[in-house]
Amino acid sequence: MPSFPLMIDLRNKQVIIVGGGPIAERKIQPLLTSGALLTVVSPEVTPAIEALAREEKLTWREKNASPGDVEKAFFLIAAADKEINEKISRAAPENCLINNVSDGEKGNTAFPAIVRRGRLTIAVSTGGASPKAARRIKQELEETYDEPYGQYMDFLHEVRLLLKRSDLADADRHRWLDEVTSPVYLAPEKQRAVLDRLEKLLS
Numbered sequence: 001m002p003s004f005p006l007m008i009d010l011r012n013k014q015v016i017i018v019g020g021g022p023i024a025e026r027k028i029q030p031l032l033t034s035g036a037l038l039t040v041v042s043p044e045v046t047p048a049i050e051a052l053a054r055e056e057k058l059t060w061r062e063k064n065a066s067p068g069d070v071e072k073a074f075f076l077i078a079a080a081d082k083e084i085n086e087k088i089s090r091a092a093p094e095n096c097l098i099n100n101v102s103d104g105e106k107g108n109t110a111f112p113a114i115v116r117r118g119r120l121t122i123a124v125s126t127g128g129a130s131p132k133a134a135r136r137i138k139q140e141l142e143e144t145y146d147e148p149y150g151q152y153m154d155f156l157h158e159v160r161l162l163l164k165r166s167d168l169a170d171a172d173r174h175r176w177l178d179e180v181t182s183p184v185y186l187a188p189e190k191q192r193a194v195l196d197r198l199e200k201l202l203s
């Protein structure tokens with residue numbers, strides 16, 4: 001499927017996961033911090049999904065999926081076996097986002113491999129060519145964009161907010177915004193120096 005990458009706000013949206021095996025468990029993982037209302041419909045679930053249900057991080061409906069379970073879905077993840085996935089996908093509302101784990105072409109969304117460093121998100125998709133290659137490329141990116149990038153994003157955010165509030169000329173603002181994208185500013189002491197200079201300049 002020709003696909004378009006997009007960041008989605010899932011807060012308070014109904015996300016229904018049909019099936020509770022290891023693949024459902026893997027798809028649920030990045031959704032846990034999305035603010036979505038997660039419901040798993042499956043007669044059996046993995047111990048990790050059961051634990052999430054106990055912790056009230058998701059709702060578990062302990063049953064075979066039926067059309068009524070997905071009628072309010074904003075996003076359906078069909079993660080049971082092939083036949084069930086197809087049947088339940090047909091019951092989803094029009095315009096529902098659908099991820100079909102047994103046949104990507106039968107849904108309208110695909111999970112990328114994800115690197116997260118605070119506000120930085122890097123998503124890798126191979127368009128169904130090779131999920132294992134997506135994983136390998138993700139691992140390479142994890143080494144390049146390592147843990148300090150999370151804190152660095154907070155610094156960039158702070159700089160940008162300060163500049164937005166300033167009455168600096170556009171050209172000067174852009175000069176600052178360019179300057180701080182240099183990896184030199186991954187170092188907290190360099191960040192401090194920039195923030196001090198900016199605060200003086202803008203006060």
Ligand SMILES: C[C@@]1(CC(=O)O)c2cc3[nH]c(cc4nc(cc5[nH]c(cc(n2)[C@H]1CCC(=O)O)[C@@](C)(CC(=O)O)[C@@H]5CCC(=O)O)C(CC(=O)O)=C4CCC(=O)O)c(CCC(=O)O)c3CC(=O)O
Binds near residue numbers: 099104111127132135
């Ligand atoms: C289309 C897509 C739709 C979707 O599921 O969203 C899809 C579809 C399918 N995957 C299958 C198999 C495998 N998927 C993985 C792994 C991952 N699969 C992921 C995404 C996607 N998988 C979407 C495309 C993304 C892209 O193309 O880049 C990742 C990136 C994200 C995630 O799952 O979170 C995650 C790695 C994440 C990470 O490590 O970070 C492994 C590797 C392993 O498990 O070791 C295998 C076994 C090896 C193999 O088959 O290649 C099968 C056959 C099922 C069967 O055999 O029945 C189908 C069905 C089909 O081909 O249509």
Ligand SMILES: NC(=O)C1=CN([C@@H]2O[C@H](COP(=O)(O)OP(=O)(O)OC[C@H]3O[C@@H](n4cnc5c(N)ncnc54)[C@H](O)[C@@H]3O)[C@@H](O)[C@H]2O)C=CC1
Binds near residue numbers: 046
């Ligand atoms: N997209 C991907 O990344 C990948 C997809 N797959 C595919 O994912 C699918 C699921 O894989 P696993 O989790 O390993 O399988 P699994 O067999 O361990 O899990 C299936 C789950 O579906 C539940 N289930 C069975 N009947 C149901 C019904 N009527 N309604 C609701 N739930 C029902 C079962 O209780 C179980 O929890 C397989 O079809 C496999 O081919 C496999 C590897 C990767």
